[in-house]
Amino acid sequence: MTRLSLLLGVLVLSASCASEMVLRAEPDRRPSSRSGLASIDPVAVRLSVEAAGFGSDSTVGLRAAGLGQPEAAIYLTEDAGDVLRQLVAQELRAAGHPLVAEDPQVEVTVHVLAFEVQMRPRSLLWDVSAEIRMALELVGKQGSTTTTGKFIYTVERRGSSVLWPAIGTAERILAECLADLAELVAERDAFGAALAKAASSRP
Numbered sequence: 001m002t003r004l005s006l007l008l009g010v011l012v013l014s015a016s017c018a019s020e021m022v023l024r025a026e027p028d029r030r031p032s033s034r035s036g037l038a039s040i041d042p043v044a045v046r047l048s049v050e051a052a053g054f055g056s057d058s059t060v061g062l063r064a065a066g067l068g069q070p071e072a073a074i075y076l077t078e079d080a081g082d083v084l085r086q087l088v089a090q091e092l093r094a095a096g097h098p099l100v101a102e103d104p105q106v107e108v109t110v111h112v113l114a115f116e117v118q119m120r121p122r123s124l125l126w127d128v129s130a131e132i133r134m135a136l137e138l139v140g141k142q143g144s145t146t147t148t149g150k151f152i153y154t155v156e157r158r159g160s161s162v163l164w165p166a167i168g169t170a171e172r173i174l175a176e177c178l179a180d181l182a183e184l185v186a187e188r189d190a191f192g193a194a195l196a197k198a199a200s201s202r203p
Contacts, residue, residue, distance in 0.1 A: 019070065019072055020072050020073045020075060021063055021072050021074045021119075021167055021170065022074075022075050022077055022167075023060075023075070023076055023117065023167060023170055023171050023174060024077050024171055025076050025077070025080075025174055025175075025178060026178070027087055027175060027178035027179040027181070028176055028178070028179040029183065031090045031091050031093070031094030031095075031182065031186065032094060033094050033095065033096070035091070035095055035186035035187055036188070036189055036192055037091060037092070037095035037185070037191070037192045037195075038094070038096055039192065040192050040193070040195065040196040041196065041199075042097055043097045043106055043195050043198075044098050044099075044100045044103070044104050044105045044106070044199075045092055045097050045100065045104055045106050045107070045108050045195075046099070046100055046102075046104035046106075046107045047088060047089055047092070047099055047108050047109075047110070048085075048107070048109050048110070049081040049082070049085040049109065049110040050081075050109055050111045050112070051081025051084075051110075051111075054079060054080040058075075059075055060074055060076055060115050061074040061116050061117035061118045061119070062074060062118060063119040063165055064118075065121075066120070066121030067121045067124070067126070067163065069121075069165055074119070074170070081112050083115075083178070084110050084112055084115075084132075084181075085110050087181065087182050087185070088108070088110055088136065088185055090182070091185045094186075105198070106138050106139065106140045106195060106198045107138065107139045107140075108195075109136070109137045109138075110135075110136060111134065111135040111136075112134060113133035113134060113135055113152070114131060114132060114133035115131075115132050115133075116129075116130065117129070117130045117170055117173075117174055118130075119165050121165075122160075124162060124163055125161070125163075126160060126161045126162075126163075126164070126165045126169070127158065127159075128158065128159050128160060128170050128173045129157070130158075130173045130176075130177040131154070131155070131156045131177070132153075132155050132181055133153070133154045134152070134181065135150055135151065135152045135153070136185070136191060137149070137150045138194060138195060138198050139198065140198030140199055140200075147197055147198040148198070149191075149194035149195075149198065151188065151191050151194070153181055153184050153188075155177050155178075155181045155184065157173045157174075157177040157180065158173065159172070
């Protein structure tokens with residue numbers, strides 16, 4: 001047996017023992033200070049997250065068995081709720097909206113509706129898909145008057161890697177998916193308009 005074939009055998013054996021994959025979740029995008037969200041006056045926001053069922057010990061997907069690889073659960077390095085809260089926080093700060101713990105003009109809650117990464121074998125390829133669904137719910141109050149709004153975002157990305165179910169490929173697809181989501185948050189005029197309206201309900 002040659003050294004090369006021995007090395008390949010060790011690599012295959014090591015991969016076949018992996019029962020889980022852990023992915024970093026970072027958007028492939030720098031927040032912009034010139035986004036549509038920056039076109040409104042600064043709004044002091046208290047940001048929270050509701051992510052029931054998406055804790056640190058929750059899987060976000062599955063690598064299906066195939067091409068010599070066993071089935072494996074897919075996890076993130078941090079909670080899906082934390083990932084999306086940070087994403088929204090970065091876009092708000094970049095657009096000039098301060099995040100506060102007390103006396104906010106508007107309260108914004110990030111609801112994690114879906115956060116999924118799947119890997120499936122096809123011929124000599126591994127197909128990778130990522131899907132994220134998120135709702136932003138905002139509330140502004142003035143006495144007995146309450147202004148509310150809710151916006152739902154859905155993004156998907158797909159790609160593939162050859163022969164090997166590479167973590168790098170899955171992280172790239174997820175990063176692109178998160179970047180698409182961040183751009184929607186920053187550029188969707190309806191959210192910015194609702195944020196400004198909710199803030200104006202304050203005295």
